[in-house]
Amino acid sequence: MTEETKAMEPILSVRDLKVSFTTPDGDVNAVKGIDLDVRPGETLAVVGESGSGKSQTMMGIMGLLAANGTVTGSATYRGQEMVGLDPKALNAIRGAKITMIFQEPMTSLDPLYPIGKQIAEVIVHHRGGTQKAARPRVLELLKLVGIPDPERRIDSYPHEMSGGQRQRIMIAMALANEPDILIADEPTTALDVTIQAQILKLLRDLQKRFDMAIVLITHDLGIVRHFAERVVVMRRGEVVEQGATGELFETPKADYTRMLIEAEPSGRKAAPPDNAPIILEGRNVVVDYRIDGGLLKKRASTFRAVDDVTISLHEGQTIGVVGESGSGKSTLGRALLRLIASEGAYRFGRTDISGLDRAGMRPLRRSMQLVFQDPYGSLSPRQTVGEIITEGLYVHEPQLSRAERDKRAIEALKEVGLDPAARNRYPHEFSGGQRQRIAIARAMILKPQAVVLDEPTSALDRSVQGQVIELLRDLQARYGLSYVFISHDLSVVRAMSDYVVVMKDGRIVEEGPTDAIFSAPRAAYTRTLIGAAYNIAP
Amino acid sequence: MLSFVLRRLASAVPTLFIVVTISFFLMRFAPGGPFNLERPLPPATMENLMRAYQLDQPLWRQYLTYMGNAVTGDFGPSYVYKDNSVAELIGKGLPYSMELGFYALLLALVGGVIVGTIAALRQNSLLDFSVMSVATIGVTVPNFVVGPVLTLIFAIMLSWLPAGGWGDGSLRFLILPMIALALPQLAVFARLTRGSMIEALRTDHIRTARAYGLPARSVVVVHAMRGAMLPIVSYLAPCAAALLTGSAVVETIFTIPGVGRYFVLGAINRDYTLVMGTVVLIAIFVIVFNLAVDILYGLLDPRVRHD
Known part of the structure; x- marks a missing residue:
């Protein structure tokens, strides 16, 4: 065997892998017999929308399924079968040869132990020795993943670090035993775009340095295009297509792949006429x-979330407010609707x-509405959909009879493209x-006349996101609505809004018509943001 | 840390003041008095008694007198156990109650945590169901049933253990009352532990620990258990205060000379000062244990550390 063909030999081969879960409603087949190979040193992206089984495939291989899950089929790492392997032998591979980082950097580390101890624990477990002896190695790893002042940070607790830093800690832990394969399950989804770019760059640098393979699980095609050599597209537990990244994006064979690629937000919004009156300012x-x-501490300090911002929404306009977490964009939206105490006119x-x-404010409330990011947390689980959507009518049109309210609910549901029968069901069924x-x-x-949309599409898959954007545009055109569209996702903002406000640390750093902002950003921060967003076609 | 403790102790003073004030007036507003016996006393005797104990004074003056004395540690004479002051009664009984309570607490805590952890690790198995059913019975069956049943089986039928009394204070005398006292609390600890262990085992960082090949033992003991202890530690404070200040029922069934019965007897007899003394005792225990638990909480969880 020549050196070259040996390098092409997969180090992880998955054959006819199936994952199913036993639930009270019967068995759910999350992964329905998939094949895939991971070759040394490559980056393989596993792409799919939520429910495609992309994460459960990896969890199955790594023996990390929930208690009601079972995995069958085969996954061999360098000839060693991992499915059904006894826990001891599996534990020798996990964390040493194959390691993982996860989507949730905030919760993936144990909050009760210093981060240095947690990294050392992994080293000590696989290589022996003591916590103390592992300390120099931990310091080296912290330096490697770009944690400033590692001597001090090694004794920090997870809650003392930012999301980006915690993800770096996870990467340090993943590298501790110099693995062959790093499985990164949506590693940057929970992070701001500039941090995302840093983390992805770090992963790529470290990959070269350690010559490890990366399996990148993601729903973000922008990242895939920039980062992966090969792509596996999954849908409903099956592989619909796989191939080299360039080819797959150029000539997608499966309809589903094409649909995913086209689901990137597109279109532009025209600005309202110049003489459009101001609706909300x-x-x-x-x-x-x-x-x-606290109760007995006298000193209370203040944090300025929004600092001297002026924003005028005209009739028919959509202002996109972009910024990273902590920029004050959501707070600004709530202040505009007078939902929180604030200064200003x-x-x-x-x-x-x-x-x-x-x-x-109460009589005006009906004209100024708010839609939240989290469609799971913002609907009461104990009310029917009909009760949820008609609740505002009790306040603003109390004279309506029950039959009239029901009629309005039916109209409203039809308008947003839902079956009117939905009003008798509960949110968890959707x-x-x-x-x-x-x-x-x-x-x-x-x-309403003005609606503040606070990240309304951020929790949704790309294809669903496109539909919600269509719906919002459609409603806007039909009723002449004005939107304040808050989002960290530049591609969605570009598709939705005719005017953009860029916020950082509670201040506006740049604003202007959408095209001007995207084609010729003036502020350095705007340029950083646009540069960090992988999903914006140049 | 020290300033935290001092601040908390300082805030205990108004708490105690409010507790004592409310109890004082509640007691006085209850109908009857310490000398209303089944056969009424002759009016002259009654008058003498009232004067001797200053119960003829206006209520606000009685209150001020009581508070003034209480600050100096004088909780007055018992109206019913006439030769003893309240402080003496409590001082005599408390060591018994505390010793019994301490063992019961230890049994409840250790037993409950072990049972709950086993149930959590074998969630929804037969073992889980049977252990937790027993725990439910432990909560629902009152200790005035458990006590006599234990006595019947182990003292009378099997003659293994004494039926009651303190004896020479050896463990033999303590076992039955300790079990009767601990059982309901053990069941509570078991349920709490099971719930929080199941939750802890589902967290993301447990998944991380497993993904990094850490052996099951260290995943459970090092990572899951410590987080799961937090709600248990919270419950520890009221539980310890309740167990260490004695139980009227258990102490009566097993004839133990503790302080537990004073609260009930005092209330029934309208023995104002004795009830007040017991209230103060329990309040102090609750305050001290809550403080201890908050400190312990900080040691367990760096996110709530007080500095």
């Missing part, structure tokens, strides 16, 4: 959060609403995209 908005020192249409209290439609129906039933 906040001038010199300032929001301070008080950080309490506000008006709605021609009405000055700066000094209005809760009761004073998918994420359907839930977001319910949340939109709840806002639309009141016939």
